[in-house]
Amino acid sequence: MRAAGRDALRATVVDAAGEILAKEGPAGLTMRRLAAALGCTTTVLYTMFASKQGLIDAMYREAFDRLTARMRAIPHDAPPAERLRLGGLAYRENALSSPQLYQLTFGAAAPEHTPGPEARAAAEASLEPLIGIVQACIDAGLFRPEDPRFIAQVLTAAAHGAVSLELSHYFWSQAEAEQRYATLCAAAAQAFAR
Amino acid sequence: MRAAGRDALRATVVDAAGEILAKEGPAGLTMRRLAAALGCTTTVLYTMFASKQGLIDAMYREAFDRLTARMRAIPHDAPPAERLRLGGLAYRENALSSPQLYQLTFGAAAPEHTPGPEARAAAEASLEPLIGIVQACIDAGLFRPEDPRFIAQVLTAAAHGAVSLELSHYFWSQAEAEQRYATLCAAAAQAFAR
DNA sequence: ATTGTGCTATAACGCTGTTATCGTAGTCGA
DNA sequence: TCGACTACGATAACAGCGTTATAGCACAAT
Structure with missing residues (x-):
């Protein structure tokens, strides 16, 4: 059941991205800020979503x-x-x-x-x-x-x-x-x- | 009638920006590309429109x-x-x-x-x-x-x-x-x- | 002719998305 | 227990973005 944990992680990230989007607007939603909010680096986001497009697609x-x-x-x-x-x-x-x-x-x-x-x-x-x-x-x-x-x-x-x-x-x-x-x-x- | 000439210039710039937007999409519409298409530098655009927001507003x-x-x-x-x-x-x-x-x-x-x-x-x-x-x-x-x-x-x-x-x-x-x-x-x- | 004024090109700053490099932790086999 | 391999993440870099400070140049007024 590795996939379940991965999906939960993705959901957490997408939620955080949604919060930033709601609070700071589209321009505030950057990969760096999202990574900082999650306490990780952008590399993690790129392995999870491939690109910012991928993140947007999940949102x-x-x-x-x-x-x-x-x-x-x-x-x-x-x-x-x-x-x-x-x-x-x-x-x-x-x-x-x-x-x-x-x-x-x-x-x-x-x-x-x-x-x-x-x-x-x-x-x-x-x-x-x-x-x-x-x-x-x-x-x-x-x-x-x-x-x-x-x-x-x-x-x-x-x-x-x-x-x-x-x-x-x-x-x-x-x-x-x-x-x-x-x-x-x-x-x-x-x-x-x- | 300096204003008339200025407005004509602005119209030219806005038209060029519209062409770039139509041809290359929103991401392709950058101040540098617009300046290049017009054969000038970005400084001119900033004296005319103050910011990219100003250009968008004109469009x-x-x-x-x-x-x-x-x-x-x-x-x-x-x-x-x-x-x-x-x-x-x-x-x-x-x-x-x-x-x-x-x-x-x-x-x-x-x-x-x-x-x-x-x-x-x-x-x-x-x-x-x-x-x-x-x-x-x-x-x-x-x-x-x-x-x-x-x-x-x-x-x-x-x-x-x-x-x-x-x-x-x-x-x-x-x-x-x-x-x-x-x-x-x-x-x-x-x-x-x- | 000289001073001054307004405009423009150059180059820089901090930011962006994205990725190559490198180090490290953790697992598998002996 | 030890060594090698694998996988993943942090660092730092690249090109490009909006924007602007600096500096030079052309032209009008005195």
Whole structure:
């Protein structure tokens, strides 16, 4: 079971990197600072992650895993409409709780980064819980019977658009941002109602 | 009129920076490379823009000015619904025609950058043409009489969300991206129909 | 002609990601 | 128990980054 210990180590490092990112911003996240925070040298980081890209890729996966966990935490036995509402709230809450990590998954903080296969898989997986909720809405007769993945992607685009503008400070207040987020999410959902 | 010549110079530099950004990506846009491309030294750039942030800020404004120009180019005498449709197409076309510049305005390629006052004004100004179109839709009885700025912001969030996911390669093909974009934009607009 | 002023090239500083070199600890075989 | 081999980490270096202090040069004013 050497792999388990290695994965635990990687998780520790990724957590520390996330803390630095949240506290000091993308420019503060350097291999040297991370190594110093962990009490080791950069050599260790390079043997673990091969490059800074590799570290970013691991953080990228972590970000999507968090989203997946939040979406999965929505009770399955609630009414479909309520699950959908909670999903919308969870998405924004997740983004606002660690904005830098969220933005990492959309190019900011790592403009050059292209996610690796596992990272892409994590991104895909994060959509699954919402697809399940959408399917429940279809089964309950709330939504028209279209491709649930398609619907989930459109809903995600709506949520992301509003939250992305909020994080870029294109709205004046948090209240305005919340209102625009709710309006757009509701509009997107309404488009699939039968 | 010394200022005119200075502004022309700045425009030349910003254009060159935009070309490097488009061709080599964010990491390729360095002060040294830009200076080399222009046949001068970095000192000149620093007297013109004070810092790389200043250069980014100028590019940020340029990006929004382009969007403003595209939106203004939509014929004013077309039917409001058609103007709205053209606006949606123009937004995505603008983003796809220079993706790196577009992403610059949402944190990518310059995570630390916070737009200055003039840049923020340019961003605000880019919303005005759409606000005009929305107002026309209200006047024509297509939209409910709500705050046109609010409506325009929600529409922008919709368009941005879909195009942002597309640029982050979260869709498999351009056809899929286009379909999701159209669906979400239509859904957002439909929410304000009377 | 001389002084002064503004602009630019040179070169440097501290930082970055990355890696070659070297030393060391720990394991395996005799 | 001893020696050799292996694997890993610390040190220090390299090229390149944003930025700036220094120094020189061209040109306007007196």
